[in-house]
Amino acid sequence: MRPACFALTLLALLSWGSGCRRVAQVEPITPAEDPQLRGLSPPSPQEQAQRAISERFQRREQAFRELLQPGTQWQVLRVDQGQIDQRRISIARLIDLGKELFRTDFTVEQGLGNGLAGHGSNLAGPRPAPNLRHVHRGEFGGPDATRCAACHHFGGLGGGGGKIDTTFFLGDGDRPDSALPRNPKDLHGTSLLQALADEMSRELRANASAADRSLKPGESVLLTSKGVGFGYIRKRSDGSLDLTGIHGVSPDLVVRPFGWKGTTATLRQVVLYSLQQHLGIQADELVHSPSPGRSELLGSGPDEDPDSDGVRHEATDGMVTALTTFVAALPPPIEEVPEVSTFALRSARGSEVFSQIGCAKCHVPTMQLHEPVVSLGPTWSRRPRVDLSPLVVGARKAREPLTVRLYSDLRRHNMGEALAEPRHYRGVPADEWLTPPLWGVASSAPYLHDGRAPTVDVAIRAHGGEGEAAAKAFAALSLEDSAALRVFLQTLTRPQSLEFKP
Ligand code: HEC
Numbered sequence: 001m002r003p004a005c006f007a008l009t010l011l012a013l014l015s016w017g018s019g020c021r022r023v024a025q026v027e028p029i030t031p032a033e034d035p036q037l038r039g040l041s042p043p044s045p046q047e048q049a050q051r052a053i054s055e056r057f058q059r060r061e062q063a064f065r066e067l068l069q070p071g072t073q074w075q076v077l078r079v080d081q082g083q084i085d086q087r088r089i090s091i092a093r094l095i096d097l098g099k100e101l102f103r104t105d106f107t108v109e110q111g112l113g114n115g116l117a118g119h120g121s122n123l124a125g126p127r128p129a130p131n132l133r134h135v136h137r138g139e140f141g142g143p144d145a146t147r148c149a150a151c152h153h154f155g156g157l158g159g160g161g162g163k164i165d166t167t168f169f170l171g172d173g174d175r176p177d178s179a180l181p182r183n184p185k186d187l188h189g190t191s192l193l194q195a196l197a198d199e200m201s202r203e204l205r206a207n208a209s210a211a212d213r214s215l216k217p218g219e220s221v222l223l224t225s226k227g228v229g230f231g232y233i234r235k236r237s238d239g240s241l242d243l244t245g246i247h248g249v250s251p252d253l254v255v256r257p258f259g260w261k262g263t264t265a266t267l268r269q270v271v272l273y274s275l276q277q278h279l280g281i282q283a284d285e286l287v288h289s290p291s292p293g294r295s296e297l298l299g300s301g302p303d304e305d306p307d308s309d310g311v312r313h314e315a316t317d318g319m320v321t322a323l324t325t326f327v328a329a330l331p332p333p334i335e336e337v338p339e340v341s342t343f344a345l346r347s348a349r350g351s352e353v354f355s356q357i358g359c360a361k362c363h364v365p366t367m368q369l370h371e372p373v374v375s376l377g378p379t380w381s382r383r384p385r386v387d388l389s390p391l392v393v394g395a396r397k398a399r400e401p402l403t404v405r406l407y408s409d410l411r412r413h414n415m416g417e418a419l420a421e422p423r424h425y426r427g428v429p430a431d432e433w434l435t436p437p438l439w440g441v442a443s444s445a446p447y448l449h450d451g452r453a454p455t456v457d458v459a460i461r462a463h464g465g466e467g468e469a470a471a472k473a474f475a476a477l478s479l480e481d482s483a484a485l486r487v488f489l490q491t492l493t494r495p496q497s498l499e500f501k502p
């Protein structure tokens, strides 16, 4: 980052009410008890196998105990945020609890789904709880599943979903063609995306404040962060700022790295909405936060039980924190350079081609992360705040930024008619999509927002709009170069893990 920008970032910290973000105590996300789990030294296959076997025994025992004393496990999973704040629960334990919550099948007794049938509500279907259905009704959602892992499961826990797992958002609760199809995304490395996007938002906002102070009427200035351009801001003759030249990010200049449309800024927010919309599990945090569209999102039942299923406090703040921490700790994808030199050479050539034909303009290979600290609790001052550095493989000298190899600009682009939807989505135009990070792309088929592309080839050829020139350049490559590009993309994969499927 240029010194001037850095000064602006500092300024942003002060001027955007986030001066408190200087962090006093930060816990590394790599749990001290479990240093080999993530980060610099990935566990050997033998270690992983041993871990998987012992975990399987534990889970079997747990299942038997649960049969003898039903409800014991659920009490364990109902994590209390107060305990987390008081540091009575270690990060390692929080990750384990989150993992368990992620793969738990919620039950009607625990609050799965809703009891709105027969209450004259048009939000829910006609059946008794859980009242499952495949197509969401507006913001209220389904429920369309009983566990997070139902959709995030390819290649292991926290992966993406297959074509059949495609979710139908914001529909009429019945017809798939009324809804917007979205393929479940792989969740590895998402905490790094949150941290990068947060830095970008702060830098863009700092640029905007600086422009407001220094521009003369009629002048304009380009908005950039981490080398990515987001259009320009202009000063009108009346002294107000004209923001209509901003592109790829919402006018509030908050970079939102989550969702195919880039509509959510933090993992915690996604988790809260996923609980509601996919599982009908209403978190206290959502129930207690006043919002104008509350009854459309939660249902119009009693204050403490908006979905009228007779269950209150379906998810505590601590449960949301545990789930968020589990997701945040999923290690980022890796680049697996082939051992055989012919393939390694091809891959290196493929990486060059990737830049030469313009893929890297949007799928920006690397970004520098200066402050790898994210807050995963209900507010910035609550726990846990974690340092993500151990998730990034590679030596890091103190005070040096981390290099995140994400292959995205975390910006939205117009991708043309063929990829456009019939309508806009949460204020984002119908034909705009966030550049998906290509890290892990070799293990995240099917591709594109609705999972329509079974292979990367099909996905690349579908690029229109701002991506059309690159797609044409790809189609015009020699056989050798297009093979090299495919070999390169095949090296972008996720860390392998051994686990038993239940
Ligand atoms: C029925 C399928 C389904 C279930 C169940 C589900 N998800 Fe998802 N998930 C999706 C889809 C589809 C997306 C992409 C959403 C979008 O584009 O806006 C997604 C996106 C996400 C993301 C953002 C990833 C990114 O990079 O944009 C997170 C985090 C996430 N889900 C966590 C969860 C958690 C936690 C649960 C359980 C509470 C859960 N999901 C349950 C389908 C599902």
Ligand code: HEC
Pocket (backbone or CB within 6 Å): 260, 354, 357, 358, 359, 360, 361, 362, 363, 413, 415, 419, 433, 434, 435, 436, 437, 438, 441, 444, 446, 447, 448, 449, 450, 456, 459, 460, 463, 466, 467, 470, 471, 474
């Ligand atoms: C103008 C920006 C832009 C350029 C240039 C671009 N892409 Fe993309 N790419 C995107 C966006 C946006 C999507 C998501 C579109 C969607 O889901 O409908 C995407 C999706 C993809 C996907 C599917 C990823 C997934 O997880 O589903 C692959 C693979 C891909 N691009 C590879 C490439 C390659 C290779 C090139 C160069 C030939 C390229 N892209 C050029 C913006 C771009």
